[in-house]
């Protein structure tokens with residue numbers, strides 16, 4: 001399948017009238033993984049939030065399956081097939097794992113909720129024994145699984161992930177990257193921001209470097225991994 005799921009065209013956005021990202025153009029094809037990398041403060045989260053209907057649109061367009069979603073509210077994007085995991089505060093710590101997952105189905109018909117939960121638990125079997133535990137009592141990696149699980153409960157076609165491996169140990173990091181590939185294999189298209197650039201570029205069909213709110217470089221994951229400039233900027237000797 002090669003249809004374009006997400007088409008970002010000459011997008012400028014920010015907070016109030018202040019532009020944080022400018023002239024961003026990016027196309028994401030069905031069942032592919034796009035990775036955005038860039039320094040802290042580059043505007044990566046701002047771009048993801050804009051796709052999810054948050055913050056201020058200033059210029060350009062975002063099309064989902066061919067229709068503009070610029071003026072579509074976040075709560076209406078979920079039933080359309082877009083779901084997001086924000087960079088921080090992405091679980092409700094005092095609610096149980098089960099309740100956190102349930103929140104992801106607020107827009108689904110009742111009959112679909114049980115099946116969605118079963119699919120998520122098949123993907124994250126570690127969560128099965130934690131369903132009654134408060135999400136705040138879980139490890140960082142387990143919490144991240146709850147956050148991603150919640151986003152998958154609405155059975156999105158497009159999943160937005162903002163730094164899903166931030167702060168995780170190398171073992172959990174590998175696990176989350178593996179899960180992202182599994183999620184893609186179930187037919188989900190993924191747009192993700194990552195600081196662990198080397199691992200992220202390895203699974204990226206397309207990759208986009210954002211610097212100071214602007215396009216700095218793009219290509220396939222493999223092309224960016226091979227680029228001297230990208231290696232110098234992000235992959236250095238840190239082994240990331």
Ligand SMILES: Nc1ncnc2c1ncn2[C@@H]1O[C@H](COP(=O)(O)OP(=O)(O)OP(=O)(O)O)[C@@H](O)[C@H]1O
Pocket residue numbers: 015020038039040041042043044045046047087
């Ligand atoms: N709610 C907000 N109101 C005003 N400015 C904001 C807001 N959120 C972020 N910014 C500003 O927008 C710029 C880009 O922030 P953003 O969070 O998109 O960066 P980022 O690339 O995701 O960084 P990081 O790697 O640290 O997560 C920063 O200068 C930041 O201060």
Ligand SMILES: [Mg+2]
Pocket residue numbers: 044045046087162
């Ligand atoms: Mg960010």
